[in-house]
Amino acid sequence: MNNTRNTSASNAPVLLAEDVWKDYDNGAVPVLMGVNFAVNKSETVALCGPSGCGKSTLLHLLGGLDEPDRGVIRVNGTMIDSEDARLPLLRHTIGFVFQLHNLIPDLTLEENCLLPAFAAGLDKQAARERLRELAARTGLTHRLGHRIQKLSGGERQRTAICRALMNRPGILLADEPTGSLDEQTGAQVFDLLMEVAAMEGATLLMATHDRGMARRCSRLVEMHGGRIDESVRA
């Protein structure tokens, strides 16, 4: 393996951004300006900062949903710079939970959760067993056959967590996962997210505005104006 592409080592960060730059509209909207950032295995990291500071963009870059204009993204030591590198990442290494659940409304809870397993070509029976296990853990067993439109906001977000964990990813990226929920439901979803991340041994990187939740993570990182604010790095 080429050393410049894969620097896999036991103590290497699972997520690494090196001098990452990103702008939109051909430079008219600069979003990330030389971000250097690392997350180690099994950490739970909260990414805080005002709206528009680049939290979501950084999450998208680290998760392979987008590519930086400049700089390097490494996941488990592998440079993520092509479709060939991104696809296995999305299928096996990273699970996403978005602010809006981003589920397909006409499919059932079960079908939505099985999508990642289907995309990755996993064994159907094994995938169903995995889903039953996750549904039991998230209290959704009785809702498996229900369409998404029939679910409450909290149930939808719990479904999104199940879907993110289907293929046993080592890394969970959550973009304001409680942002669209009321305080009580949001707290429940956050508790669940922390709990399942711990049980699965997954690394959790979460963008959030909620300081209370952020403080419960093992590390809190502040972003301002497209840069990591080193002065408040916890």
Add this chain to the structure above:
Amino acid sequence: MYMRLIVTNLSRHRVRSLISVAGIAFSVAAMLAVITILQGAVGMFSNILSSDSQIIVFEKDVSDLFFSNVPVHDAVEMAAWPQVERANPVLFGVVTSGSQPIITCFGVEADDARLKKATWTSGNPANFGSDENGVVLGERAAAFLSASVGDLVPIGHARFRVVGILKTSNGFEDGGVFMPLKAAQNYFHKEQMSSAITVKLKNRDDAAEFKRRVARQYPEMVALEDEEFSRSYSQFRILKATAWAVGGCGLLLGGLGVANTMIMSVFTRIREIAILRAVGFSRAQIGRLVLGESIAVSALGAAAGLLIGTVALNLLKAIPALHGYVDASPHPRLMAVVAALALLTGLAGAIYPMVYAVRVRSVEALRFE
């Protein structure tokens, strides 16, 4: 899961999907009906020529048999060739009569196979030819001319006496007039001439030798076996080409309908496609999804179209004026070709939406939550 996603999306916009299916269905039905009718007509015309014969001899390089001139004495000469069992001259003509714009006239000899094979509903076959002014009508011609045996009927600019009425399953013959060859030659001012000679050989294996001899002895003539004639006769080719062109235009419109549906389907599901990409769907998987929807629409349309086309042909067959012209049973190979064309059209219609869908970038669609 693919099927589930495809069905879910198609049922999400039922009306749009149904319109698209209907577009393909009516295109397929129209193509099937038009081609079947034309093939039926071509087949029937071929049958007139090949009635109890294997080879047709006519003037080389004529665009239409009606313009072909073959001396009758050539038929007499050919009949004497050792490999020939029978050679019958036939003169074709088209006239109008009253409200009937087209009546096909067949100038034939008394021993012509067409007369022998038909069912005579009235009149005596033995009388055909004894009266130069006596004609035999097909059953449908007798009906629209309101004629019975013994009546004088107007055929074009002259009047003829009906000496018989016969029934055949061939629309051209059933709606036509059989004249003694001599009378037809006089009527159409083609003395001593026929349009073609139909030849029955003693042994079909002698066909190649017969054709060579015609080419050698009558360079201005051409001899074709029945299948060759059906394949190569320019009028048939024009008809077939027209039928396929008309059907093709219909399918093109149907294909545009599918393309429109698929474009709308993709444009309204950008976010959903982005979600699928975010959970690990590859570009190829997204492409297959769009393609699958298009195939489903086309396949449903093709199936419905084949059904509608077959029903329409049966309904057309029931119309008395079309009796004998419409073959209500489309050839399985034609059905397969039309269905395959419908699927190909659907696939072609899916190309642009598919390319658009595989280029959707998750982040663009998901960024604006």
